[in-house]
Amino acid sequence: MTRAVLWDMDGTLVDSEEFHWLSWRDTMAAEGIPITHDQFVITFGQRNDSILPRWLGADAMADRIQRVGDAKEELYRRLVRESGLAPLPGAAEWVRRLQRENWRQAVASSAPRANLDVVLEVIGLRGCFQAVVSAEDVTAGKPDPQVFLTAAARLGASPSQCVVVEDAAAGVEAARRAGMRSIGVSRKSTLAADIAASSLTELAPDVFVRLLAS
Numbered sequence: 001m002t003r004a005v006l007w008d009m010d011g012t013l014v015d016s017e018e019f020h021w022l023s024w025r026d027t028m029a030a031e032g033i034p035i036t037h038d039q040f041v042i043t044f045g046q047r048n049d050s051i052l053p054r055w056l057g058a059d060a061m062a063d064r065i066q067r068v069g070d071a072k073e074e075l076y077r078r079l080v081r082e083s084g085l086a087p088l089p090g091a092a093e094w095v096r097r098l099q100r101e102n103w104r105q106a107v108a109s110s111a112p113r114a115n116l117d118v119v120l121e122v123i124g125l126r127g128c129f130q131a132v133v134s135a136e137d138v139t140a141g142k143p144d145p146q147v148f149l150t151a152a153a154r155l156g157a158s159p160s161q162c163v164v165v166e167d168a169a170a171g172v173e174a175a176r177r178a179g180m181r182s183i184g185v186s187r188k189s190t191l192a193a194d195i196a197a198s199s200l201t202e203l204a205p206d207v208f209v210r211l212l213a214s
Contacts (some may be wrong), residue, residue, distance in 0.1 A: 004157035005098055005208060006148050006175075007129075009109040010045060011167035012185060013091045014119055016080070017044060023076040028055060031068060045168050047110050047141040048072070077118045087123050090200030098208065099128045106131035106151040108164070110141045131155055142170040145178035152178070163211050165200075166193065181211040 010016045021040050028035045043051045048069035107116055113134035120126040131154035138146040152162050164175035164182045172193045175182040184191025187198050
């Protein structure tokens with residue numbers, strides 16, 4: 001039976017929030033539309049096609065939404081390459097441990113594929129994942145379960161044998177809708193996951209095995 005762990009990226013494997021903020025701030029300023037940090041925080045983790053109509057206006061044309069979104073992501077990737085990015089505490093250790101214990105692993109994120117590829121390359125964990133599911137692979141963002149169900153299918157794992165690791169309420173809800181167990185890791189709030197912690201370093205050594213056995 002295939003056991004699998006499905007990882008969110010931003011806020012779970014890496015703390016990329018500052019780079020996302022800087023790239024959104026500068027991209028929107030270039031469009032003549034200043035945004036505040038509070039506006040950014042409210043939308044962090046959502047798909048660009050959900051975020052941009054709020055800032056550009058409901059009548060914004062699809063080609064403009066695409067152009068602005070592409071410019072933001074290109075700037076984000078440049079910041080990651082130039083400044084570097086480190087895994088969050090415990091992330092690399094858990095990913096490598098699960099690999100040694102023969103768990104199959106996937107990244108399941110609402111981010112564009114190019115972003116995920118750059119981040120995995122920079123943090124040196126690309127070889128630990130058998131699948132990467134990105135915004136281009138799904139038609140609905142979290143809390144819709146599509147991203148996790150797609151990742152599970154690519155790993156050959158049934159939902160009942162998958163554990164999702166997430167930092168956001170929408171991701172935890174997506175895991176529930178997918179019929180998967182979840183670990184919620186957040187320094188900012190307590191998530192309604194099967195197991196909640198403020199850091200991956202707090203997790204018990206047998207936490208993934210126990211979740212699938214419960």
